[in-house]
Amino acid sequence: MEQYLLERNILDVPSGCEPSIEKGFGLRPAALSDRQALVEFNSRVHHSREDAPPDEGIGFWTDDLISGALPGSAPGDFLLVERNGPDQAVSCIAASLCLISQRWTYADAGASVDFGVGRIELVGSDPAYRGRGLVRALFGAVHQLSRGKGEMLQAISGIPYFYRQFGYERALEMPAGRGCHPARVLSLGEPGVYRVRPAEPADLAFIRESAERMARRYLVSCRRGPELWRYELDGRNRASFIASRLAVIETEDGVRAGFMAHSAAVNPPRNTSISVELFEMESGHSWTQAAQAALHYLRKVGEASTRGGKARFDGIHFWLGETHPLFQVAPSMLPEVLEGGCWYIRVEELPAMLAHLAPVLEARLAGSILAGYSGDLLLSFYRSGVRMAFRDGRLSAAVPWQPQPSRRDYTPDAHGHAGFPDLVFLKLLFGYRSLSELLYAFPDIKVHGDEPRALLEILFPKRPSLVWPLA
The missing domain is CATH 3.30.1050.10 (SCP2 sterol-binding domain)
Structure with missing residues (x-):
């Protein structure tokens, strides 16, 4: 696959992604030597607004992926289009994207199956080269790359409509949520019978088992083995745009009762809230009292990341889906209703x-x-x-x-x-x-x-x- 891309500037691709790269551009997989150039490119083109400075958090995320910090990732999972200079010796990145390979599970009625998924991320193009079909050519190439890895579908989150032209349909739930303002937490009283602490390596087996049990409530979920849970704990750059933290909910006696995964910090102006992506409790424990303890903990996490109050922190959001147990038993604790989204899905x-x-x-x-x-x-x-x-x-x-x-x-x-x-x-x-x-x-x-x-x-x-x- 890599040799194929290196030898051709125009790709022979199916499914509506016809070749359209004009002369002077070349498409190829990235190499480790492209690391700094891709970090700078993504930091510049993926920003919250046109006049914003480069987003360092996006750069750290890019670096984690191209360096292989994420288990299974490699430089060649990035594809880029270069603009060649007149003498062919000087080039610059005109567009790029990344394939993040993973395993998802489809489960119901007591049965389940796993399958490979290619998540497409960091799709971006230099404003000077937009409207030339570069992203279309990249999608044709990344579909081939994903197919070569045996992945049965590709998934992407992103802007409305755009990815439909490449064979995608909005077809899989992105969970809705509930939340509250950090100031509301103070009215809830003391945390009660539970306490929350950052997870440690010794907690990972418990977290993995809890997550696997949680997944049985859902049709589609993402599967993680021990190596990937360790990456979520401490393998990612802590300044990454998508950095998350694992935390354990335990009783006053130190007995593990549950866990959660939450964002590491607020990141104004793009994000001014702390988000919770996973929240699970063991049988026999109180979801309501655990949520109360979690809210106190998350308020402190958010306030600690505001750089002494200089950054805005105005929300604690639980993105868990309308049917999540926490929302069934404690909706008044999280009065703000947050609209969910939807994954774009392409089945090979x-x-x-x-x-x-x-x-x-x-x-x-x-x-x-x-x-x-x-x-x-x-x-x-x-x-x-x-x-x-x-x-x-x-x-x-x-x-x-x-x-x-x-x-x-x-x-x-x-x-x-x-x-x-x-x-x-x-x-x-x-x-x-x-x-x-x-x-x-x-x-x-x-x-x-x-x-x-x-x-x-x-x-x-x-x-x-x-x-x-x-x-």
Whole structure:
């Protein structure tokens, strides 16, 4: 893959990412020798506003990734487009992005499967070279790089609409949240029966086990092994833009009762709050009293990062999703309601993805009124489709199928049992929306027959997800 990119300035790429790099530009994977140039480039182009100085936190994040501090990362996971000088001896970075490889889990009905995910981050271009198709070419290249690593999907968070042109659909929940102003914490009284402290290496096994138990509540989550949990504890540059901290919640006797992952500091003007990404308690312990102790702790974390009150600190935000236990038992403690977001998802090969998810789909079917089902489910995307073949409750095949939408006889063989426009089916696959919600929102979704509708609702229910991704 690297040699391919080095030898060509114009890429032969599928899926709407046609080559468009003009003469004078070259696309290649980064090398360790590009470390300082990429740090400076990303610090400059990823800022909170046009007149802002370079963002050092973004630079430290870039350095962690290109240096290999994140386990599994390497310089070649950055792709860059260079602007070559007239003599070809001098060049500058015109655009760049990074692939962060990770494992996500899809779990429900007592079954689960893991799969490789390529998270795309730090997508940026120099203002002087925008509008030339450089990012489009980078996406074509990064899709090839991700495919070569065996990753079944790519994911990205970011600006509205833009990534749709590269084959992405907003299809996976980014959790909503609740929060409060730091001053409100003082009205809650003393922390009570729990105390919170920074996590230590000896806590990592407990944290990992708690996180794995927490993941069972969610359809999609990000998997971390011991090496990655150690990185989250102390492997990242503490000044990184996305630096986080692990903390342990324990009883007055020092018994571990829970843990949380939270941002390390406020970072005005981009971010003036402390955010909590994970919060989990052991069975038998009070979520409400633990949250009270956590709020006192987080208020101190935020105040300590304001540089003696010079930086703004105006929020403590828990980004845990609407269904999180803490929000069920203590909503008044966190009165501010925070709107969630949505991941952009691109599935490399949908039939292969469906086949890979078979253990979960079969478990859902086995626990339903259609247990033991045999038959085909034809899914039309109007220009393409998938045939899912079930035999005695097992998914025996998931293969490409070609619908014939121009035929006027509305038979399953021509039009399928259900039709979904564009990439809307991904919202159903990843539990972001129910079939009823999609039918209401998209009039050109069609389901033909009661049994296909029941089957779709059983196989693809709406389910919450909580992905704390590697970054």
